[in-house]
Amino acid sequence: MTHGTTRRTVLATGAAAFVAGCGKSxxxxxxxxxxxxxxxxxxxxxKTSDIPVGGGKIFPADKVVVTQPKKDEFKGFSNICTHRxxxxxxxxxxxxxxxxxxxxxxxxxxxxxxPPATQPLPEKKITVEGDTIRLx
Numbered sequence: 001m002t003h004g005t006t007r008r009t010v011l012a013t014g015a016a017a018f019v020a021g022c023g024k025s026x027x028x029x030x031x032x033x034x035x036x037x038x039x040x041x042x043x044x045x046x047k048t049s050d051i052p053v054g055g056g057k058i059f060p061a062d063k064v065v066v067t068q069p070k071k072d073e074f075k076g077f078s079n080i081c082t083h084r085x086x087x088x089x090x091x092x093x094x095x096x097x098x099x100x101x102x103x104x105x106x107x108x109x110x111x112x113x114x115p116p117a118t119q120p121l122p123e124k125k126i127t128v129e130g131d132t133i134r135l136x
Contacts, residue, residue, distance in 0.1 A: 042127060042134035048074070049131065056091035056107055062135055064124045065096055067107035074133060076126035077110040083117035096121065 045066060051057050051074065056067030058079050065079045065088060077096065079088045086100035095104040095113050103117035110121035125136040 042136040045126070045133045045135050047131050048072075048128060048133060051133070054094060054107070056096060058088055058091065058096075059135075060087060064126070064135055065091065065121075066126060066133055067091065067096070069108040074126060074128055075107065075109070076124035076135065077105070077121040078124055080121075081117060082112075082119040082121060083115075 043062065045059055045062060045064065046057060048068075051066050051068040053068050053071050056065055058065045060079060063079050065077050067075045067077070069075065080086070081088055081098040081100060081103050083098065083101055083103045086098050088096050088105075089099040090097050091107065094107055096107060096110070097104050098117070101116050102114065103112065104114035105111065105117070105121050106113045110123060112118060112120060127134050127136055
């Protein structure tokens with residue numbers, strides 16, 4: 001008895017072909033030497049000198065705010081207020097500020113400094129390589 005091609009057979013065969021195509025044999029570049037991973041990971045946001053000590057800078061396109069609570073200590077947070085999801089407006093006086101309803105968040109850890117927000121800002125992963133800050 002012969003069975004026709006089923007959806008499951010097509011999906012399984014396609015998945016196997018995809019996995020096979022992702023194997024190690026394709027890890028060489030055009031010169032024939034092994035490909036190397038880039039030393040820098042993530043998108044460059046700013047230079048460390050762009051972030052004031054005791055302050056920060058908002059990067060709306062990347063949905064992140066970077067702060068420098070103490071010299072050479074950098075933190076990354078979401079730039080969206082946890083109260084009503086408004087974009088944060090500015091960083092001043094040791095807080096990250098939302099103009100929509102007046103919420104303020106501490107630059108040190110994103111915790112609420114002034115309601116109506118009740119939840120801290122989510123952290124965003126950043127790295128510092130030399131004088132470059134990157135969003136991971």
